Amino acid sequence: MSVPARSAANSNAAPAAHPAATPMMAQYWSLKAKAGDCLLFYRMGDFFELFFDDAKAAASTLDIALTSRGEHGGEPVPMCGVPVHSAESYLARLIKAGHRVAIAEQVETPAEAKARGGSKALVARDIVRFVTAGTLTEEALLEGRSANRLAALAQVGSEGEVAIAAADISTGRFEVVAVRPEQVDAELARLAPSELLVSESAEDVPEWVARQVVRRPQSDFSSAAAQKRLETFFGVQTLDGFGRFGRGELAAMGALVAYLDHVATGQPIFLQPPLKHQSSGRMAIDAATRESLELVRTMAGGRDGSLLGTIDRTVTAAGARLLADDLASPLTDKAAILDRLDLVDGLARDALWRGELRAALRALPDAGRALGRLVAGRGGPRDLAQLRDALGGARLLRERLARRPDLPPLLARLLPGLDGHGALVDELTRALIDTPPVDAAQGGYVAEGYDAALDALRETARDGRKAIAALEAQYRDRTGIASLKIRHNGVLGYHVEVPAKHADALMAPESGFAHRQTLAGVVRFNSSDLHEAASRVTQAGVHAIAAEAAHLEVLTEAAVSRREAIAASCDVLARIDVAAALADHAMSHNWCRPDLADEPCLDVAGGRHPVVEAALAKSGERFVPNDVSLSEADRLWLVTGPNMGGKSTFLRQNALIVVLAQAGGFVPAASARLGLVDRLFSRVGASDNLARGRSTFMVEMVETAAILAQATPQSFVILDEVGRGTSTYDGLALAWSVVEAVHEVNKCRCLFATHYHELTRLAETLNALSLHHVRAREWQGDLVLLHEVAEGPADRSYGLAVARLAGVPAGVVKRAEAVLAKLEAGREKTGGLAAGLDDLPLFAATLAEAPAAAKDALREALAGIDPDALAPREALDALYRLKQIVADGR
Numbered sequence: 032m033s034v035p036a037r038s039a040a041n042s043n044a045a046p047a048a049h050p051a052a053t054p055m056m057a058q059y060w061s062l063k064a065k066a067g068d069c070l071l072f073y074r075m076g077d078f079f080e081l082f083f084d085d086a087k088a089a090a091s092t093l094d095i096a097l098t099s100r101g102e103h104g105g106e107p108v109p110m111c112g113v114p115v116h117s118a119e120s121y122l123a124r125l126i127k128a129g130h131r132v133a134i135a136e137q138v139e140t141p142a143e144a145k146a147r148g149g150s151k152a153l154v155a156r157d158i159v160r161f162v163t164a165g166t167l168t169e170e171a172l173l174e175g176r177s178a179n180r181l182a183a184l185a186q187v188g189s190e191g192e193v194a195i196a197a198a199d200i201s202t203g204r205f206e207v208v209a210v211r212p213e214q215v216d217a218e219l220a221r222l223a224p225s226e227l228l229v230s231e232s233a234e235d236v237p238e239w240v241a242r243q244v245v246r247r248p249q250s251d252f253s254s255a256a257a258q259k260r261l262e263t264f265f266g267v268q269t270l271d272g273f274g275r276f277g278r279g280e281l282a283a284m285g286a287l288v289a290y291l292d293h294v295a296t297g298q299p300i301f302l303q304p305p306l307k308h309q310s311s312g313r314m315a316i317d318a319a320t321r322e323s324l325e326l327v328r329t330m331a332g333g334r335d336g337s338l339l340g341t342i343d344r345t346v347t348a349a350g351a352r353l354l355a356d357d358l359a360s361p362l363t364d365k366a367a368i369l370d371r372l373d374l375v376d377g378l379a380r381d382a383l384w385r386g387e388l389r390a391a392l393r394a395l396p397d398a399g400r401a402l403g404r405l406v407a408g409r410g411g412p413r414d415l416a417q418l419r420d421a422l423g424g425a426r427l428l429r430e431r432l433a434r435r436p437d438l439p440p441l442l443a444r445l446l447p448g449l450d451g452h453g454a455l456v457d458e459l460t461r462a463l464i465d466t467p468p469v470d471a472a473q474g475g476y477v478a479e480g481y482d483a484a485l486d487a488l489r490e491t492a493r494d495g496r497k498a499i500a501a502l503e504a505q506y507r508d509r510t511g512i513a514s515l516k517i518r519h520n521g522v523l524g525y526h527v528e529v530p531a532k533h534a535d536a537l538m539a540p541e542s543g544f545a546h547r548q549t550l551a552g553v554v555r556f557n558s559s560d561l562h563e564a565a566s567r568v569t570q571a572g573v574h575a576i577a578a579e580a581a582h583l584e585v586l587t588e589a590a591v592s593r594r595e596a597i598a599a600s601c602d603v604l605a606r607i608d609v610a611a612a613l614a615d616h617a618m619s620h621n622w623c624r625p626d627l628a629d630e631p632c633l634d635v636a637g638g639r640h641p642v643v644e645a646a647l648a649k650s651g652e653r654f655v656p657n658d659v660s661l662s663e664a665d666r667l668w669l670v671t672g673p674n675m676g677g678k679s680t681f682l683r684q685n686a687l688i689v690v691l692a693q694a695g696g697f698v699p700a701a702s703a704r705l706g707l708v709d710r711l712f713s714r715v716g717a718s719d720n721l722a723r724g725r726s727t728f729m730v731e732m733v734e735t736a737a738i739l740a741q742a743t744p745q746s747f748v749i750l751d752e753v754g755r756g757t758s759t760y761d762g763l764a765l766a767w768s769v770v771e772a773v774h775e776v777n778k779c780r781c782l783f784a785t786h787y788h789e790l791t792r793l794a795e796t797l798n799a800l801s802l803h804h805v806r807a808r809e810w811q812g813d814l815v816l817l818h819e820v821a822e823g824p825a826d827r828s829y830g831l832a833v834a835r836l837a838g839v840p841a842g843v844v845k846r847a848e849a850v851l852a853k854l855e856a857g858r859e860k861t862g863g864l865a866a867g868l869d870d871l872p873l874f875a876a877t878l879a880e881a882p883a884a885a886k887d888a889l890r891e892a893l894a895g896i897d898p899d900a901l902a903p904r905e906a907l908d909a910l911y912r913l914k915q916i917v918a919d920g921r
């Protein structure tokens with residue numbers, strides 16, 4: 032299923048304003064026009080209201096009541112609403128369901144509206160923010176251990192230059208990469224954006240690439256306008272200090288910044304300077320391979336059960352996010368990989384140091400996202416306290432690590448990034464209490480002793496409250512009413528409250544009390560003494576809150592001014608956390624450091640599948656390790672054996688070992704040596720993709736075609752059961768040809784699992800192919816799967832034994848045995864499926880004999896015609912020529 036070429040921008044739009052519309056509904060429609068295809072949250076008192084189609088969509092998604100308000104065109108107006116105080120939880124559900132939301136707030140007070148337009152003036156409202164999947168910053172709307180990216184895809188020029196810009200505005204990380212058109216899907220699969228921006232004129236994009244796909248005006252993707260927009264955003268005269276960017280990269284970054292400016296409606300946006308990546312610096316892994324290997328999420332979409340979920344021992348949210356990025360984009364730079372491995376190795380060798388480091392990191396809050404909220408204007412004192420604690424902890428960590436004489440090179444280079452925040456940390460420590468409240472509106476977060484004037488105001492308020500308490504005791508003595516109390520609420524302020532049976536005594540004119548309110552069971556009064564004491568308390572409290580708000584603004588500005596340095600420190604802490612986590616997991620699971628070779632090879636002794644091994648350990652079972660040795664002379668293994676024997680696990684575990692090694696981590700093996708892999712391909716298992724109109728076999732062939740077209744001698748490929756989705760003869764023919772192509776053309780390292788035993792004959796003609804099988808034995812009628820990989824072909828497929836193991840009725844299995852005996856007897860007479868294969872010409876000869884594709888004369892003739900340049904007679908002659916071409920083709 033694809034996104035339509037043009038977005039239904041007004042699919043949720045309210046109908047046009049009715050001539051007799053009330054001022055409120057007229058205001059609503061004007062805001063809805065600005066909101067476009069977003070649901071409009073229209074603030075009315077303590078509720079956000081939704082109307083018309085927005086109300087229907089929200090009520091269905093949120094499972095709340097759909098009511099009506101007034102009429103439009105003679106029909107009731109659908110309406111629903113959510114409380115303002117709990118709006119975040121509703122927003123989270125709407126965003127998860129794929130909606131985008133525009134928030135319309137009151138931008139003036141009722142008093143200001145009255146002064147502007149009289150007693151009947153409508154309070155002005157405006158859209159203050161758009162809430163979309165890729166632009167979230169609120170802690171309640173984000174998953175702490177996962178990145179949340181907004182991406183923009185741009186294609187410029189006739190040469191088709193393509194670039195992708197991606198930003199996580201909750202931390203400010205901003206990156207851009209230029210790719211070839213065929214690499215776009217793989218890069219989007221790596222980034223996994225929550226929201227993707229594409230031009231309104233762009234081709235359709237698959238729905239899997241992002242939770243939300245938003246089409247934006249073509250003008251947003253102009254590379255010429257983008258450069259100026261980026262220079263203005265970052266406050267620089269030239270972008271040269273950030274790197275040299277191509278037109279596509281500028282267009283993608285410019286479109287992303289333009290969208291952020293639109294959704295933020297004038298509020299600040301947190302983006303670090305763009306980091307330019309080279310696609311060649313990362314291992315290319317396409318979407319199908321990521322899905323089949325379940326690197327960071329399972330096929331069902333969950334984190335548990337994936338490689339990431341199995342090995343993640345990070346103790347900070349930022350570390351978890353970085354580990355996910357590392358696994359999603361393994362490196363191809365040998366020096367960078369060795370730097371990471373040296374750091375993991377150093378921490379693995381010293382358990383005491385590693386434990387101390389992890390304990391220190393565990394105490395640090397998520398300062399990166401706290402900084403993002405502060406920059407976006409949605410932060411508070413709690414976020415400043417998180418910065419204080421994280422940067423203070425980083426300073427102590429820096430001092431402790433600097434005393435070690437044998438720091439790994441990467442760590443030594445990273446450490447200076449933790450410096451430079453001393454003045455800010457000291458200021459925040461003096462200014463804030465240990466645990467500030469989440470809500471700054473009521474104050475109470477500035478520490479005593481930071482501001483003498485604020486302390487005086489608080490003292491006045493405290494004295495006033497003492498005076499009020501003294502008044503309460505005095506009033507009880509004077510009236511003789513022991514149950515008299517002085518209470519406070521938001522409407523009456525401070526007041527005297529007595530039970531109704533005692534009210535008459537205070538109603539008397541000479542009592543000194545003034546009646547304010549009568550309720551069931553109680554009566555409320557005021558007095559001049561109480562009014563004076565209450566005024567002192569109230570005024571001091573208001574001034575104190577204002578003073579704290581001023582301090583909050585100054586402290587926030589101080590933190591925001593250091594945003595890039597703070598973000599860099601957060602990145603350092605995350606990298607240390609990832610290395611310590613990988614070291615901790617490696618030591619507790621007996622993993623080894625991989626060696627990197629300069630030639631293409633993959634030598635693994637005692638390799639295991641980390642996810643399967645972890646699952647077996649929970650049930651007390653042991654994983655059976657296996658070896659693999661691929662080299663230039665033996666680069667293609669043909670693996671046969673029964674279903675459930677472990678072929679797919681063996682293939683996947685070696686792909687995961689490659690990923691882990693090039694991500695800079697230890698691997699689940701006794702030893703491992705590999706040459707760097709530039710591209711990783713996995714065709715393991717498939718299912719119908721009905722949404723895209725593809726059968727299982729079509730999915731299999733599309734993935735296989737991508738491998739044959741893109742794999743290089745430095746690539747690593749795992750192929751499982753190619754050809755099984757069609758007829759036996761077709762499947763065998765395709766599998767045979769694919770093995771030959773991988774061996775003769777791609778010349779890459781490859782593990783090829785199959786049930787076509789006829790393919791074992793290829794070992795006679797392909798010198799870099801060797802035969803292997805997963806061992807199994809039948810014992811007293813039962814199949815015993817040994818899960819061991821051994822040399823040579825399997826003696827048979829054991830298909831009927833597996834069927835018996837699966838519980839297929841005995842009568843069915845017995846009938847199958849009879850049919851199999853007949854088929855095998857026939858195969859011995861005729862040569863069976865493999866008949867005549869010995870006489871096949873070599874693969875290279877077949878390629879040479881393949882006829883060149885016939886030229887399409889009709890298409891060529893049509894392509895050479897310019898209709899706008901033809902005179903009527905010339906057009907008629909051209910038509911006759913085209914008819915003649917068709918006639919000759921017959």
